[in-house]
Structure formats: structure tokens, C-alpha cells
Amino acid sequence: MTDLLFNLFAVFTVACAAGVVLCRNTVASALSLLLCLIGVAGLFALLNAVLLAVLLVFVYAGAVVALFLFIIMLLDVQGGERLPFKGATLASGVLAVGLLATGVLSLATHARLPAVAAASPAGSTLRDYAELLFTQYMLPVQVVGFLLLAAMLGVIVLSKKFAGLEDIK
Amino acid sequence: MFDFYFNFPLWFRLPLQGLAVILVLFPLAAACSMAERKISAWIQGRPGPNRTIAPILAWIPGMGVLQRLGIFQLAADGGKFTFKEDGVPGHVNKFYFILAPILAMIPALTTVAVVPFGAYLDSAGKLVPIMLANVDVGLLAVFAVSSLGVYSVILAGWASNSKYPFLGSVRASAQLISYELSMTLSVLPVFLLVNAPGGHGTLSLVDVVAMQSGGWHGFTAQSWHGLWGVCYLPLSAFIFLVALFAETNRQPFDMPESEADLVGGFHTEYGAFKWSLFFVAEYCHMIVGSGIFCLLFLGGWNLLPWLPLAKLAGLLGIAASPLLTGGLGIVIFLGKVAAFIFFFMWVRWTLPRFRYDQVMKIGWQRLLPLAIANLIFYLLAIALTQK
Numbered sequence: 057m058t059d060l061l062f063n064l065f066a067v068f069t070v071a072c073a074a075g076v077v078l079c080r081n082t083v084a085s086a087l088s089l090l091l092c093l094i095g096v097a098g099l100f101a102l103l104n105a106v107l108l109a110v111l112l113v114f115v116y117a118g119a120v121v122a123l124f125l126f127i128i129m130l131l132d133v134q135g136g137e138r139l140p141f142k143g144a145t146l147a148s149g150v151l152a153v154g155l156l157a158t159g160v161l162s163l164a165t166h167a168r169l170p171a172v173a174a175a176s177p178a179g180s181t182l183r184d185y186a187e188l189l190f191t192q193y194m195l196p197v198q199v200v201g202f203l204l205l206a207a208m209l210g211v212i213v214l215s216k217k218f219a220g221l222e223d224i225k
Numbered sequence: 226m227f228d229f230y231f232n233f234p235l236w237f238r239l240p241l242q243g244l245a246v247i248l249v250l251f252p253l254a255a256a257c258s259m260a261e262r263k264i265s266a267w268i269q270g271r272p273g274p275n276r277t278i279a280p281i282l283a284w285i286p287g288m289g290v291l292q293r294l295g296i297f298q299l300a301a302d303g304g305k306f307t308f309k310e311d312g313v314p315g316h317v318n319k320f321y322f323i324l325a326p327i328l329a330m331i332p333a334l335t336t337v338a339v340v341p342f343g344a345y346l347d348s349a350g351k352l353v354p355i356m357l358a359n360v361d362v363g364l365l366a367v368f369a370v371s372s373l374g375v376y377s378v379i380l381a382g383w384a385s386n387s388k389y390p391f392l393g394s395v396r397a398s399a400q401l402i403s404y405e406l407s408m409t410l411s412v413l414p415v416f417l418l419v420n421a422p423g424g425h426g427t428l429s430l431v432d433v434v435a436m437q438s439g440g441w442h443g444f445t446a447q448s449w450h451g452l453w454g455v456c457y458l459p460l461s462a463f464i465f466l467v468a469l470f471a472e473t474n475r476q477p478f479d480m481p482e483s484e485a486d487l488v489g490g491f492h493t494e495y496g497a498f499k500w501s502l503f504f505v506a507e508y509c510h511m512i513v514g515s516g517i518f519c520l521l522f523l524g525g526w527n528l529l530p531w532l533p534l535a536k537l538a539g540l541l542g543i544a545a546s547p548l549l550t551g552g553l554g555i556v557i558f559l560g561k562v563a564a565f566i567f568f569f570m571w572v573r574w575t576l577p578r579f580r581y582d583q584v585m586k587i588g589w590q591r592l593l594p595l596a597i598a599n600l601i602f603y604l605l606a607i608a609l610t611q612k
Contacts (some may be wrong), residue, residue: 083321083383090376110362110369118372119402125379126398129391153610202460 062102069095086124093117107185237458238321242357247334254508259569268574271475274298275426284563295435297563301612303420306501314494321384325504329377330491332370333509340516341431343526343554344534345547352438352535354431355551363429364416367517368409371472374510375401378474378480378481381503385494396581400471403588404478408468410596411461414603415521422611430517434525438533454522460599462522469518471588473510481580515565516558523561527540 072095075088093116100109141149189197230238259274266273282288282297291297313319360366375398378555382394418435420426441448455462471478482490492503493520519525527533534554535544543549579587 063557083380087380089375090329093380106362107365108359110365114365114369114372118369118375119405122372122375122379122402125376126395128437129379129395129398131381183424184426224397 058102062099065095065102066221069099083125086121087130089124090117090121091120107182175194238358244340246337246357247422250334250337250512251505252510253512254505255299256304257503257566259295260566261573262298263295263572264567264570268534268571279302280322281425288416288535292481304595306498309497311499313499316386317494318384318386321380322494325377325384326499326506328380329374329503329506329537331511332374332377333506333513334373335370336367336513337509337516339363339432340513341428341520341525342516342558343551343553344434345554346535346538346544349545354434354436355555356431359429361429363427363431364412364433364517364521365428367513367611368405371510371513372401372504377503377506380554381450381495382481382491387494389489390491390493393481393483393487393493397474397491399527399583400474400478400480404468404592406470406590407588407596408472410465410600411468412521412595413600414458414461417603417607418458424523430520430525434520434527437524438527438535440533440536441531447472448531451533453524453527453530456530457520458603460496460595461603462518464596464599465518465521467587467592469514470569470572471584473508473514473521473569475511476567477576478584479578483578485578507537511566511569512562515562515569519558519561519565526558527555 069092072088072092076085076092079085079088093112097109097112097117100106100112242421263273272293275293277295277297277300278288279294279297279300283292313322314555327565337356339360341359343355344352345355347353378397379394382390382392382397383573387392415433419432436450437453439447439452441451442448449457470476475482480490481487482489487493492500499525515595534550534557538544538550538553541553545554552559
């Protein structure tokens with residue numbers, strides 16, 4: 057049953073991911089991204105990581121993709137005149153896929169992973185997540201948050217044309 | 226008594242239960258549209274729908290009362306929406322135009338799966354909630370799924386390929402994202418209180434109701450468990466309420482469809498059955514949202530503060546019967562939800578609509594800082610009192 061569901065969600069996710077790249081219509085691309093995220097959430101749920109699944113749907117599917125659509129509609133971006141793939145893009149894409157495939161293959165055949173302690177059948181509790189987040193991964197989370205903040209400020213500065221210092225105040 | 230039912234395999238029982246809940250929720254949503262018309266008429270001092278009746282029924286004496294209440298208008302509306310010609314305008318993007326109303330129904334009917342709507346006592350005297358899926362992430366799942374509801378509005382406006390629907394859907398997406406933040410922040414104090422030190426961490430709505438089901442222990446610290454959330458978290462309740470109005474697109478926040486400046490907003494180009502799907506979805510969101518407010522802040526299925534369901538069933542002498550206790554719990558809960566929906570409608574026909582810039586200003590400059598301040602206050606208060 058779990059295998060069947062895994063295959064279902066995996067194929068669904070990959071198909072939707074392909075749709076994001078291949079759709080001519082920008083809105084259709086964004087909607088494929090939405091379905092792709094829901095597929096990934098399904099995969100998380102199969103791994104008993106229900107919290108991750110729900111957060112993925114809540115934050116990314118619920119808010120981020122809605123913002124994408126908002127921007128697409130506000131700027132009225134038409135996907136019709138999308139340029140065909142260039143040679144360099146294709147080459148780098150193939151290279152990236154090759155590297156990823158090599159990595160996954162070598163991980164599957166050669167790697168010796170440390171034995172994972174058997175997870176509780178009901179999956180991790182919220183307390184487990186909280187403990188890890190506030191002890192072991194405290195610093196990385198803060199650093200990533202700070203990076204995102206810096207990126208956000210950068211976008212504001214780059215995208216807004218400031219006439220003078222008065223505008224910033 | 227019901228052993229035969231529990232002997233059925235799970236794959237048979239779960240869809241059956243889901244179907245049963247939907248079969249209750251769907252007519253409830255339709256009844257809400259009727260109630261809306263009757264209540265608006267009442268508030269505006271006019272009779273409202275009071276003429277419709279099927280010819281055969283008109284012969285039965287006593288039916289006049291039901292006729293004046295407008296009960297049959299419901300069936301007439303349903304029939305009209307089903308059999309009316311359902312045209313698709315020529316200038317729309319057909320696929321997404323038809324997809325949008327279907328998409329509206331999915332989150333509206335899915336969220337109810339994790340909402341408990343009653344409880345009964347099992348043979349050991351333990352309270353068992355009546356719900357479709359009792360998951361630890363309860364409320365987060367409701368938020369996650371209901372946030373997908375915005376896509377139907379966005380798609381409807383975009384696929385309609387005309388100005389007013391488009392403006393309506395752009396407004397909807399901005400408004401929903403703005404108010405989601407305040408809504409999520411406002412419920413955090415509730416779960417800070419529910420998750421006492423040493424617990425395993427829960428976001429389940431059942432545990433929130435359990436926190437509000439204490440008895441009266443005299444004037445001691447233990448007695449606060451009998452109070453309802455709205456008594457000790459008034460600001461959270463208020464912020465949640467305002468955000469709920471905005472999230473369900475109800476007046477005074479019905480920017481996406483505001484008839485005065487956008488004709489009909491995102492559903493301007495829709496008619497007949499597709500239009501009614503949007504409306505049933507909106508009322509479903511309202512019912513589920515009211516239910517969640519009742520669970521978080523109004524004691525769920527407890528009749529009065531300090532009078533939890535288990536005690537009430539004991540007083541009435543029906544604690545031994547799961548059927549009667551469960552029925553009582555569901556009736557109390559639905560009664561609260563109905564009262565809350567009346568409140569929704571009361572507000573709609575009382576307050577004027579906000580301007581769009583006011584909606585954004587309230588969301589970002591008033592509600593969000595208030596929600597953050599509220600969270601910090603309860604963080605400190607809980608940290609100081611629960612050592």
C-alpha cells in the first residue's frame with residue numbers, strides 16, 4: 057500500500073515539476089508548481105513527517121505560490137513568447153541531471169549510512185521537532201533566516217528606484 | 226449495539242463517514258444562504274422570501290407557517306441553480322473557468338475532516354471526540370488546507386478574462402495573505418496554554434477543548450480550566466475573529482466581490498450551477514471557521530463554563546449511552562456554530578464595507594502589531610506563572 061502510494065506521489069511530483077518548466081502559459085506553470093508541492097507534501101506524509109507536510113502546504117502552496125500568481129497577474133506576464141532553450145542552458149541542465157543521478161546512484165550503492173534509530177510508529181512529535189530546532193539546529197536556522205532577510209532587503213533596494221534619500225525615510 | 230458497524234473494514238467505514246459529514250455540511254451551507262436572506266430581511270424590516278411553496282404541499286393545512294418562514298425557497302433556489310442554462314462566456318479561458326468552482330469545493334469540504342464536532346464517553350468514562358481524523362497537527366492542517374481556497378478565486382478572476390473579475394481576484398490574493406499572518410499569530414497563545422511543560426506537543430483542537438472542560442473547584446487556581454478561552458484570551462479571540470471575517474471574504478472585508486465597485490468581483494462572469502458552487506464553498510468556509518472559533522475560544526461542546534459535557538451527561542443521567550451523549554455534544558456544538566453564523570450575518574447587514582486601502586492598513590498596521598504584542602504578552606505571562 058505504502059509502495060503504491062509512494063510511486064503514485066513520486067510520478068505525480070515529477071510530472072508536475074516537468075509541467076512547471078514545459079508549460080507555455082505562466083499561470084499554468086505556477087499551478088503545476090502548486091501540484092508539485094502537494095505531491096512532495098504527500099511524500100512527507102508517507103514518511104510520517106506530517107508536520108513537514110502540513111507546513112509545506114501551508115507556507116509554500118498556501119502563500120508563496122499565491123504570491124507568484126499575484127505577481128504574474130499584476131505584471132500581466134504572458135508565457136507565449138517564451139524563448140526556446142539555448143545550447144548552453146541545455147548543456148548545463150544535462151550536466152546537472154547527470155551529477156545528481158551520479159550522486160544518488162553512488163549514495164544508493166556505495167554509501168554506508170549510520171544506522172537510524174527506529175522512529176516511533178506515530179512519527180515524530182512536535183516536541184521532537186522543537187527540541188532539534190532550538191538546540192542542535194539553532195545556529196543554522198538563524199543564519200538562514202538572516203540570509204533571507206538580507207536577500208529581501210536587497211530585492212527592495214534593487215527593484216525600487218529611489219529618487220533621493222528622502223524616499224528611503 | 227453498533228458492533229456490526231465496527232466490524233466493517235476500514236476502507237469501507239472511512240469513506241462512509243466522510244460522505245455522512247459532507248451530506249450534513251452541504252445542506253447546512255445551503256440553509257445558511259436561506260438564513261442569510263431571512264436575517265437580512267429581518268434586519269432591514271421587510272418580510273423576505275415568504276411566497277414559495279410546492280402546489281401539492283399548499284393543500285396541507287398548517288403549511289402556511291413554513292411558507293412564511295421561507296423553507297421552500299431553499300428547494301426552489303436549488304432547483305433553479307441546477308436546471309438553469311449554465312452558459313460559458315465566449316471570451317474566457319474555458320478549462321480554468323470550469324476548474325475554478327470545482328477547486329473552490331475541495332478545500333471547503335476537506336477542512337472539516339480534522340474538526341471535532343462532538344464527543345461521547347466510552348465504557349471507561351473517557352471522553353472520545355467525534356471527528357473524521359484525529360491528528361496531532363489539527364489546527365495547522367485546517368489552516369494549510371483552507372489557505373488553498375484562494376486559488377479558486379484567483380483562477381476564477383484570471384480565467385474570466387475581463388477587468389472586474391481580475392481586480393477582484395488580485396484583491397483576494399493580497400487580502401488572504403495579509404490576514405493569514407495575524408490569524409496564525411493570534412492562536413499561538415492558545416497552544417502555549419494547552420502545551421503545559423512536559424507534554425509531547427500538540428496542535429490538536431481536541432486538546433484545546435479538553436483544556437476548557439474543567440469543573441468548579443472553588444476560588445482556586447484550578448478553576449480557570451473551567452472557563453472558556455474567550456475569558457482569558459479576549460484579544461486573541463478578537464484578532465482571530467477579524468481575521469476570520471477577512472479570510473472568509475465576508476463583509477466588511479468582501480473586497481474580492483464588492484458589488485458596489487466591482488459588479489460582482491471574481492464571479493461576475495459566472496452563473497447558475499457554477500456560481501452556486503462558489504457560494505456553497507463560501508458558506509462551508511464560514512461554518513468550518515465558526516466551528517474552529519467555537520472550539521478555540523467558546524468551549525467546543527461544553528454547554529456552560531464550569532459545566533463540561535461529561536458532567537452535564539452525568540446530571541442528565543445519559544452518561545452510559547454514547548449515542549445520547551454524542552448527540553447532546555453535537556447539538557450543543559452546532560447550536561454554538563449556528564449562533565456564530567448568525568453573528569456573521571448580523572455584522573454583514575450592519576457594517577458598511579471597508580475601502581481597499583483601509584483593509585490593507587487594518588491588516589498590516591493595526592492587526593499584525595496587535596497580534597505580535599498579544600503573543601509577547603502571553604509568552605511572558607505564561608513563562609512567569611508556569612514555572
